Amino acid sequence: MASTEPPRREADVRQLLESARHPVALPVPRYVPTQVIFGRGAAHALDTVIRHRLGAHGFHRPMVLTGREADTKPWLAEVVAACRRLGTAVVVENPRANPTPQSMQHALDIARRHRADGVVAIGGGSVLDTGKAVALLAAGERSVAEALGQATGPAAARPGGPRGTGLVAVPTTAGSGAEVTRTATVWDEREQRKRALDHEALFPDLAIVDPLLTMSTPDRVWRSCGLDALAQAVESSWAVAADAESLRFSVPAVRLAAEGLEAVLADPGDEAARTALSCASVFAGLAIAGTRTTVPHAVSYPMTLRYGIPHGHACALTLGAVLRFNAAVTVQDCRDPRGPQHMTSVLRSVCRRLGARDPAGAHQRLDALLGRLGLPTLRGLDHIDVRAIADDVVTYHRFDNNPRHMSRGQLAALLHAESTH
Known part of the structure; x- marks a missing residue:
């Protein structure tokens, strides 16, 4: 598999998309230790790629974590069969979307009973985050709740110690970027808080990104996931921690995500469009691994927890408005x-x-994109209490990661304007 150089120009990105007709090794920034194999068909020889890339650190008793609705994924049986060729495998269906401490603990208990020496997580962000938590904790005795800690404040838990279990991430959606980040999102429904495990050992050893696996993603899922990639790309571009290296991934990802969403909408069966959107997702993930996200993501957490709005859609609801705010x-x-x-x-x-x-045009462009995707803007969600949302949002660290200071009053005014005009 040929390696590629980090993109410096738009032409580099086009060349990468051309080369991704076959699997290639992607460049990664210095702060990401994960090996990334990207391209059409990369997942169909999963066992071969894992053995080649991990060598002596390959798996003999893997836990294979998959998403639900297996009957809608014609490729799943072949990919799972490849995992079984690694050794004695146990296959587990991820209990739920938006994983909780309890759902993660269920998967962790199975991994420990199996004495898994590796986790292969095949699915969307919820599956990948669960797999990351399992790999982090499987070799020890701590529960997910203990790893998160007892505090319910905004700080992410930082469990210590190296990871004793191998980890391979195989995303089947284009959006979360979880295959190349050091966090695992945990939704605490009792406290109504989005929390996270955050540790360098949560970076997967290997990410295998096959755009063809996204072809079976339901419309409601790929649209929201693509918006998540777009929000990550935009937010990581302006984040305070952004630097020249992260910008080489985030800025191209903005165009890839926006154009990829339009292209997949026009023809869901277009493999090139799916490849562009998957590339946008990986690039955005590589960027936020170093920069983290900002206000639109902070707004999305209570939107998802309180009102059930899918995460990517929730991020996009304020993306244009925050862009205009930051421009001032x-x-x-x-x-x-x-x-x-x-x-x-x-x-x-x-x-x-x-x-x-200009920023006003970008705001209009992003709202129009929501409309073309068949998703409402904040004006169309009149059941949301924006004042209560504002009180919650300001408690998240992502809120303070914005490059322009925003007060609670400014956030409330922004949310009110977006919901009424």
Whole structure:
């Protein structure tokens, strides 16, 4: 499998998409230790790729974690069969979307009973996050709840110690980027909080990204997942922690995600369109692994927990409005030490890749995209109590990761304007 160089120009991205007709090894930034194999058909020789890439660290007793609705995934039996060729495998269906401490613990208990020496997680973000938590904890005795800690505040738990169980991530949706990040999202329904395990040992050893696996994704899922990739790409571009390396992944991902969503909408069976959207997802994931996300993601958490709005759709609800808010940055409220001129330059790049001339046009473009995807904007969700949402949002760290300082009052005003105008 040929290796590629990190993209420096739009032409580099086009060349990468051309080469992804067959599996290739993707470049990754210095802060991501995961090996990434990307391209059409990459998952169909899963056992061969794992043995080749992990060598002596390959698996003999893998736990294979899959998503639900197996009958809608014609490729699943072949991929699971490849995992069984690694050794004595136990196949587990992920208990639920938006994993809780309890659902993760269910999978962890099975892995321990099987004495799994590796986890192969095949599915969307919920499956990958569950697999990451299982791999982190399987070799020890701590429960998921203990790893998260007893505190219910916004801080993510940081369990110590190296991971003793191998981990391979095989995403089947284009959006979460979980295959290349160091976090695993946990939804605490009792406390109505989005929480996370956050540790360097949560980076998978290997990510195998096959765009063909996304072909069977239901419409409601790929649309929301694609919006998540778009939000990650945009937010990681303007995040305070963004640097020259992360921007080489985030900025191209903006165009890839926006154009990929339009292309898949026009022809869901177009393999090139699916490849572009999958590439956007990986690039955005590689970017947020170093930068994290910002206000739109913080807003999405209570939207999903309280109102059941799918995560990517929830992120997109305020993406355009926050872009416009950030474009009005001043020296007084700029959090980025590089100053407002840096932010303005980044936002120009983002707007250009969204096909817009300015932030107002980008806002309109993003709202129009929601409409074409058949999803409502915040104005169409009149059952949401935006004042209560604002109180919750400001408690998340992602809220403070925004490059322009935003007060609780400014957030409430933004949410009110988006829900009424």
